[in-house]
Amino acid sequence: MTDIAGAIDYDVLVVGFGPTGAVAAGRLGRLGHRTLVIDRLTDVYDKPRAIALDHEIFRHFDNMGLTEAISPHIEPFTASEHFGVDGQLIRRIDMVAKPYPLGYTPSMVFSQPAVEAELRRHARSFSNVHAELGVELLGLVQTPDRVEAQLKDGDGRQRSVTARYVIGCDGASSTVRQIAGLGLEDLIFDEPWLVVDVRVDENAIARLPQCSAQFCNPARPVSYLIGPKNHRRWEIMLLPGEDARQMERPDNVWKLLAPWLTSEDGELWRAASYRFHALVADEWRNGRILIAGDAAHQQPPFIGQGMCQGLRDATNLVWKLDHVLRGVSSDSLLDSYTAERKQHVIELTGKIKAIGQSICERDPAAARRRDAQILADGGGKPLLLTRQEIIPPLRAGCLSYREMPARGTLFPQPRIARGAASGLLDEITGPGWRLLIDGRSNDAASILSLGLTRADMSVAAIASAGMGCANALEETEGVLASWFDRHAVVAAVVRPDHYVFGTARNATELGDLLAEVDLRRRDVPAGQDRIPDLKMERTP
Ligand SMILES: O=C(O)CCc1cccc(O)c1
Numbered sequence: 001m002t003d004i005a006g007a008i009d010y011d012v013l014v015v016g017f018g019p020t021g022a023v024a025a026g027r028l029g030r031l032g033h034r035t036l037v038i039d040r041l042t043d044v045y046d047k048p049r050a051i052a053l054d055h056e057i058f059r060h061f062d063n064m065g066l067t068e069a070i071s072p073h074i075e076p077f078t079a080s081e082h083f084g085v086d087g088q089l090i091r092r093i094d095m096v097a098k099p100y101p102l103g104y105t106p107s108m109v110f111s112q113p114a115v116e117a118e119l120r121r122h123a124r125s126f127s128n129v130h131a132e133l134g135v136e137l138l139g140l141v142q143t144p145d146r147v148e149a150q151l152k153d154g155d156g157r158q159r160s161v162t163a164r165y166v167i168g169c170d171g172a173s174s175t176v177r178q179i180a181g182l183g184l185e186d187l188i189f190d191e192p193w194l195v196v197d198v199r200v201d202e203n204a205i206a207r208l209p210q211c212s213a214q215f216c217n218p219a220r221p222v223s224y225l226i227g228p229k230n231h232r233r234w235e236i237m238l239l240p241g242e243d244a245r246q247m248e249r250p251d252n253v254w255k256l257l258a259p260w261l262t263s264e265d266g267e268l269w270r271a272a273s274y275r276f277h278a279l280v281a282d283e284w285r286n287g288r289i290l291i292a293g294d295a296a297h298q299q300p301p302f303i304g305q306g307m308c309q310g311l312r313d314a315t316n317l318v319w320k321l322d323h324v325l326r327g328v329s330s331d332s333l334l335d336s337y338t339a340e341r342k343q344h345v346i347e348l349t350g351k352i353k354a355i356g357q358s359i360c361e362r363d364p365a366a367a368r369r370r371d372a373q374i375l376a377d378g379g380g381k382p383l384l385l386t387r388q389e390i391i392p393p394l395r396a397g398c399l400s401y402r403e404m405p406a407r408g409t410l411f412p413q414p415r416i417a418r419g420a421a422s423g424l425l426d427e428i429t430g431p432g433w434r435l436l437i438d439g440r441s442n443d444a445a446s447i448l449s450l451g452l453t454r455a456d457m458s459v460a461a462i463a464s465a466g467m468g469c470a471n472a473l474e475e476t477e478g479v480l481a482s483w484f485d486r487h488a489v490v491a492a493v494v495r496p497d498h499y500v501f502g503t504a505r506n507a508t509e510l511g512d513l514l515a516e517v518d519l520r521r522r523d524v525p526a527g528q529d530r531i532p533d534l535k536m537e538r539t540p
Contacts (some may be wrong), residue, residue, distance in 0.1 A: 016170035022122070039134075045113065056308065058414035187279060196233065220234050351392075398521070406503050417465070433493070457493075
């Protein structure tokens, strides 16, 4: 690949080198696209903002070859215990049990500055990715086949570059979104909170709660999160009349932390006040300009999905841009980006809001009613939820037209025997388009031969030891066998972002499904991508 430093024409310009921009640039880099990524700031922000990620995102990092580099900065997320008005346990949110569906710990905490530095390093490792820091975007002009971007360097010098597409990953106050004229829809949530990060001294850690917690006390709701190593986070609701800037002052912060710690017990890493709100862009695309991450949506943090949503955007968009840039698909495939991601964000934000509203209840009588209701939902005991059940599927976009089991859900990743050891399926098939077949099915051999005519997909039959067709891979934990059984299907077509395009119960249905893949990828007809009518509950 050629070194592209100093070029003036690119395939993609990525604006913003935070996690979403770095993942977009790294993925475009691996796919061979000439990419310029710019950021206004000259360094990684040295304080954590996101703290949680999940197995879907870790799978992307693993696919990108980052596991070894980022694992030292990641730990399993503890369960979260939610306590009611009288301090009683009302709800417990945990991970799904083993065997883990995607092959990784389902929920994790991480140290953002360290992981972000690795994401940047990875993006820059491709000679076809050029990163420029301290560079500001001034303007964008679309021509029929390019976007011209006006840039300002750190020394004030102005210049322009062109790109076939621009992705705005430039955060909540996105310049790209504003220039592209993409509006924000208010999903109606607006609460003032103070986020406090502490590096706690070793001898004080044992005195702190050993689970993450939501103290749903109407006098002052507080979230407590156990981050990696000695990082602990408190999110503290600000009360009417409290001045956000004043509350960030260390003396006030330590007063708020008094139930848990004193200033002798650790180092204040960050105290920042935010309005937790919920917003989504009306459209995520204007011609050759697209937006992702906080530029396209913002949500309250209550289940730790903020960064995950941004990285889902980047992964969704990059495989589609790759198809368009390689001429595999027409650029109408990019319309499915808004259709898929906007619906997903609206639906997940609705669930986050519902949890947030229950945590933020300030009226003691209403809070007691809430506690009683949650306990009743748990059959008289604390309600048990898993974080993963809260994440919705994709419902519209580049998916089979027909409703069918598992369409739009995340495909699992079984562990596969490899000699005396084992590995994960993606290591064998890669993360492109895949046809995965239940090796136990009577049709496995004919389905396999149908799949083998496809040059654009990796094809594999999978079965447990001693139960498969001759050419089946051998899974060691039964994850996929139970998935096929649960959905009563024998084959799945899976997209490069691991979402299920569609499933089939036999060879005939698979033939139809594969024809549909070709149709959908080539041209996604307008109207088929309409977002289902997901009404947000709006607070009056
Ligand atoms: O999933 C949970 O148990 C809580 C996740 C979380 C992460 C970050 C902030 C926050 O308020 C909650």
